[in-house]
Amino acid sequence: MGINLFTNRQTKNPLNALLLLTDGQDNENHNYTQLMQTLPSGVQCHTFGYGSDHTASLLVRIAEQGNGGTFTYIDEQEAIGSAFAMALGGLFTCVAQQVHVNIEFTGAYKITHVHSNYKYEPEQLPSTNLNIKLHDLNAEEKRNLVFQLYVPKTDNNEQNVDMTSQLPMSVTQSTEEIQLFENQIIGNVTVIYMDPNTGRTITTNPVSFNLVRGSHPPDELLRVNHILDIQRNRVETAHALERAMAEDNYRQSRAILKAQVDKIKASVSAQDPFCQKLIKDLEYHYPTERDYRSSQHNTYMCHTTERGTYMPSSNTSTR
Missing domain, CATH: 2.60.40 (Immunoglobulin-like)
Known part of the structure; x- marks a missing residue:
């Protein structure tokens, strides 16, 4: 229905977005990939998962197919306003x-x-x-x-x-x-x-x-570029999070993140404040597996899109 409003409207605003908030799972079977293909190219779909019953993986997929939207995990009722304020604030500063x-x-x-x-x-x-x-x-x-x-x-x-x-x-x-x-x-x-x-x-x-090029390049050109190494850690962390969230076995999922932590610690930029935050986020122990998956899905989307959203207080690298 929301997509129909965009396709059938008489006038267009310069900035457009579709905001989807859910606190539960879909009771019906839908082809969301086909549905999101009907979303106009100038409209981004931002999804919000509230509470413990939403399916984070589905909301992430909808956001990714929604012209590069974001997914936000809202862990408490008081955070709903902040989550939407951040999304709307981004739209108004495009x-x-x-x-x-x-x-x-x-x-x-x-x-x-x-x-x-x-x-x-x-x-x-x-x-x-x-x-x-x-x-x-x-x-x-x-x-x-x-x-x-x-x-x-x-x-x-x-x-x-x-x-x-x-x-x-x-x-x-x-x-x-x-x-x-x-x-x-x-x-x-x-x-x-x-x-x-x-x-x-x-x-x-x-x-x-x-x-x-040179037969005797200066030492600074032979060292690993610090800024590039930070970005490599960020990108590889996003890939590791994607694999970990696709892994149904909880222990194996955590093992994927543990391996990424070891790679960051062995990197040239390991002591950089941002990389230290990456390590802290990947090592954080959540009270439940559902909290773990919802929060890390959120972290994955933030580092993939390089766009900050509301995050639970346990997360530090996306702030």
């Missing part, structure tokens, strides 16, 4: 809609894996081009895209060539000039989005990807 990130690489440079949980095309990798769909972006939000790139090795017998000028290097050039030649532009990224205030589609200026 700064970009229908965000697409276009990545293009040149030559033999290809994207081999995408680790972030956003939809992308083409689905078949490797590819030199990638279009990632990020849906809407609210004020003070950010998105981190983690992917792997195939970098072809160089032939030491070949002359060094500037990718811009394509002119062979002179043997009389200085070390600084050689280093400049080795800083190559291998691709670019642009962002396309719709301004919710004007309805105009905006395309940003391309930003280049620069690859620095």
Whole structure:
């Protein structure tokens, strides 16, 4: 019925969302995948599970199929207002809609894996081009895209060539000039989005990807990037939570999260405050399995969408 209101309405608002709150399980059998396909592309579906009888896995699936919506677990009656206030607050501060990130690489440079949980095309990798769909972006939000790139090795017998000028290097050039030649532009990224205030589609200026090659790179380039390692821990935690929530055996589900905790503790960024919060959330012991699954489903959605929602006080990494 709610979807019909969107499809049959006479006028449209610049910002649209469908909010679904339930405190129990569905008494009838519905094909929700087919139903969510009828939801207009500009409308996100945000789901809320209240109390102990809701089916968190179903609400997560509806939100994921609802154009990148969120799932919120409401653990107490007093939190209902806060949960809806956070969702509505995000809608009212939307700064970009229908965000697409276009990545293009040149030559033999290809994207081999995408680790972030956003939809992308083409689905078949490797590819030199990638279009990632990020849906809407609210004020003070950010998105981190983690992917792997195939970098072809160089032939030491070949002359060094500037990718811009394509002119062979002179043997009389200085070390600084050689280093400049080795800083190559291998691709670019642009962002396309719709301004919710004007309805105009905006395309940003391309930003280049620069690859620095050298026979003796400085030590700082050989170290694991701290910021990237934090994002890798976040993305891998989201994947681990997804697997754990799909595991029906409670002990095995907890074992999946324990293995992820061990990986974070062994990482370069293990002592980062955010990673410490990830560890705390994954290790937390809930009073019941239902509380465990509802809360961790919520944590999974927050880290997958990089969007905060109301969370029980036991959770710290999504605040």
